[in-house]
Amino acid sequence: MNKFILLICIASLIACTTTTKSKGNLTVVDTKEKKLSEPIPATSNTKYTTELVVDGFNIPWGVTFLPDSSMLVTEKSGELYWIKNGEKTEITGMPQVFLRGQGGLLDIAAHPDYATNGFIYFTYASPEGKERGGNTALARAQIKNNAITNFKVLYKAAPNTTKSYHFGSRIAFDGKGHIFFTAGERGNRDENPQDITRDNGKVYRLNEDGSIPANNPFYAKNNAKKAIYSYGHRNPQGLFIHPVTGEIWEHEHGPQGGDEINIIKEGANYGWPIVTYGENYNGTPITDERTRPEFEDPIYYWVPSIAPSGFTYVSSEKYLELQGNLLVGSLKFQYLEHLVLDRKNVTKREKLIENIGRVRNVVQGPDGFIYVAVEGTGIMKLVHK
Secondary structure, three states: OOHHHHHHHHHHHHOEEEEEEEEOOEEEEEEEEOOOEOOOOEEEOOOEEEEEEEEOOOOEEEEEEOOOOOEEEEEOOOOEEEEEOOEEEEEEOOOOOOOOOOOOEEEEEEOOOHHHHOOEEEEEEEOOOOOOOEEEEEEEEEEEOOEEEEEEEEEEOOOOEOOOOOOOOOEEEOOOOEEEEEEOOOOOOOOOOOOOOOOOOEEEEEEOOOOOOOOOOOOOOOOOOOOEEEEOOOOEEEEEEOOOOOOEEEEEOOOEOOEEEEEEOOOOEOOOOOOOOOEOOOOOEOOOOOOOOOOOOOOEEEOOOOOEEEEEEOOOOOOOOOOOOEEEEEOOOOEEEEEEEEOOEEEEEEEEOOOOOOEEEEEEOOOOOEEEEEOOOEEEEEEEO
8 A cells, every 4th residue: 555545544543633621720631533534436427417508718717697697707818708698708907917827817706796786806816016926816896898897906915926826716705794715825835824924825804895804813913914714725726605504615725635625714724734635746745744633624635636626515406416515626537526415524426527628617506507617618507417
């Protein structure tokens, strides 16, 4: 057995967490076994196929629906398209992007009250700043006459770097006036993710107008980036608010092995790179540690990595077999993954629509159908055979 996989198996079997509780003058230490779903093989589910909604995309990164069931789709190269009745119209006036490697125009989300205020939010690799290169930014705008108007940068991670990877970035609204977005650690794993005075490797929380909530976990801490909600992340490219529990669910790319699904908690540290279930791409270890009491553990991790991008919870009654479970796009293996849940435990994995291409995003539309963004193709609808 591969030594790395053996270490993971041993760590998974013996890992435990310790918590301390005060009882009178005594400190009681509780030890409990971790409830961590270990990697399981994915089986094939051939009950589904796709219908093409709109083609002609190279890397369709972000997808959001508007109240009239039309959709906005970002192309990583920097273009925004409005899709109506299968026809796409380019929206002009988008900001310049730092187009390099994984950088470019990223996620997009319509405000929950778009019908009233017309706001859209998007993340992108922004070259703004005194340094060369770029970093992840969140912006807000409106669309008028097929052009961007009232554009405003709400947050810009700094400093820029010319590195071409780990920008993140996904967006989610909590329905309580806040917007969450993610930014990868930009390839600086030794400094950024564990340092709350630095951007990157973080999940951020802002008010919808871009101001920072005064009750953010590090708002009052000297020199901290006040917008940080959680830290210790590598490259999060999946994010949603659970429609039943209100929890923030996130997934992120690990290195070689160790992609993770996390439930994001306020002020929590997710451990990268001090703990990980992955290894360096040359096969050498990053660390021998898989868990520590001070870090939040993933609820699931993949070995080998699937390179997850896009993440949604299925609530639609159009797919009773998938309802209450998760869908994740796989860039590496080019399929849509169905993860069966028993509360917060992954009990089964299925590969849907295999060999379709690199699945960049998956969203549930207002019509209840699942829409999949596939690189080199476009937007496709998941349907039963």
